[in-house]
Amino acid sequence: MIALLAALSAAAAVGVGRIALPLLLIGLLQGDNLWSRVPLLSLIHPQVVVGILTSWSLFELFASKKLIGQRILQIIHLLFSPLVGGMVGAFVAETANLDKWLILLIGAIGGLLALVLQLVQIGWFFRLRGLPLWVVFIQDALCVVLVLLAFDAPSQGGLIAMLLLWLAIRSSGEWYRWYRKQKHSPKYHPD
Template sequence: MIIGFLAVLSAAAAAGMRIGLPLLIILLLHSDELVANLPGIGWLPPRVLIAIFTMWAVFELFGSKQLLGQRILQAIALFFSPIVGAILSLTVAQVIRLEFEPLWLVGVMGGLVAFVLKLTLTGWFFRLRGLPLWWSFTEDFLCVVLVLFAFQSPEQGGIIAMILLWLAVRSSTEWKRYYQENRQPQGDASGPD
């Protein structure tokens, strides 16, 4: 059961980086029966889903390399990452036959993991006024690796996802310390009485 949760964590972390790319990989690697069981979007024909997620993945891959594309992606992904995280988590739980009840709780956990990672990346985007190009390539690579590891090597994927969550928590504590140190005292700005 722990390996199942590591697989779910790996898929959710992939959704915290990209939205269309992990869904496209799942659609291309797995059967039509799995596509029919995708929560929330399984009612669409597989070819329509593949077309939608291919277009979005291409935009993610090319748009994330320029500042304007990064802004658009950060805004959209911040809203959709919890939804995609929940979908990916539930899909992985169904594929590996995770024995956990209630299953919707797995979706909630996956959505929260994806949201925390995307929120951290969005924070870094605004703090640095754009993510460097090397980070965009790293994010693409990690997203693909995490989705593949979720099905083929969940232990490694889960460990990578936990490291990313640890880095997200460390980032939030660093931001808090940074803003506390750089905040000006309220009473020092006034002149002599």
């Protein structure tokens, strides 16, 4: 159960808006092993992975502060968040020495959680016509905190991940009500 909560915490870190930063933190927290146990990244030389993830983390950090950067990142994150969420979920499950089928299942759950959280962000982005800067800073901080909690306090990290999932479910209901209200408004003119 603890391994599942830790995997949910790491996958939620990917889903809240950053892809490279959670992977970079996971590798750096491993010490000398770096990404030797992370699926796909273990096939690439560690120095190359550090360079790519550092560059991409900086790009995510600076691009997320502008509207056009947020749009570009959302497309990329929508495509890659399930893959990276699955990778970090499987990695965290593997560190708990679980059976192979359970590692794959937890990886799939992590990928789905990251995708759901990313879809919620896209919905809020379009409804608000861009994310405010304070939300972007909260995303950055939450991403780091969730990765650290995945290894140091998996119960609390998993609880935060489940709370984020609950908020995502609540948001979908709010979007539906907002959409219905917009549809019945006299200003609504579908083409």
